[in-house]
Amino acid sequence: KQEVTQIPAALSVPEGENLVLNCSFTDSAIYNLQWFRQDPGKGLTSLLLIQSSQREQTSGRLNASLDKSSGRSTLYIAASQPGDSATYLCAWISSNTGKLIFGQGTTLQVKP
Amino acid sequence: GAVVSQHPSRVICKSGTSVKIECRSLDFQATTMFWYRQFPKQSLMLMATSNEGSKATYEQGVEKDKFLINHASLTLSTLTVTSAHPEDSSFYICSAPPTSGSSYEQYFGPGTRLTVT
DSSP: OOOEEEEOSEEEEETTOOEEEEEEESOOSSEEEEEEEEOTTOOEEEEEEEOTTOSEEEETTEEEEEETTTTEEEEEEOSOOGGGOEEEEEEEEETTTOOEEEOOOEEEEEEO | OOOEEEEOSEEEEOTTOOEEEEEEESSSOOSEEEEEEEOTTSOEEEEEEEETTSOOEEOTTOOTTTEEEEEEETTEEEEEEOSOOGGGOEEEEEEEOOSSOSSOOOEEOOOEEEEEO
16 A cells, blocks of 8 residues: 655744655555645645656756655755645555545644 | 646535535546545545446545535536535545546645635
């Protein structure tokens, strides 16, 4: 059974810091990986999708990498801002079924 | 990007009643849609896979008779919570990958917050 783990569960940093969120998974079957942002009481905002043939994706201050050999993905946020405060979820996507298995999320607080 | 809508966004109902939640893909067709549930301060858990024109596939531990799913067209899936109880209060979110394309990128609806009193 696929398990997705995110570390840390919570993170508080001062504005301007660079930070790394970690995601690991147990099943190495063919998959894609997607990072999301969720604001309190809201739905999901897709940040980055890494397909199985890719190693990383970048969007603005965000960079997500994927290491298939170790079953890990990281989300790097550069020059963090208070507006980045949210819960970040990674999801493993089965290439066969399209099902997503989510991690528990990392709740980020960026202090001004 | 593709848009998925959900209706209603928020619903309060009395215990014992049934509630229907709609999930629509607005600008693409989706033969498959997924329903997730999120309890407070927890992550999203997949409930079921909704397949257009056929029966839904439920995850282990999800009662199919309680959570009725109907995927009547390529753009609409409905989730009906039957005989709702307070423990069914949760945030329900649907997602859909476009039928065309192979990226399996998921597009999520904005969610429906159900409160059962």
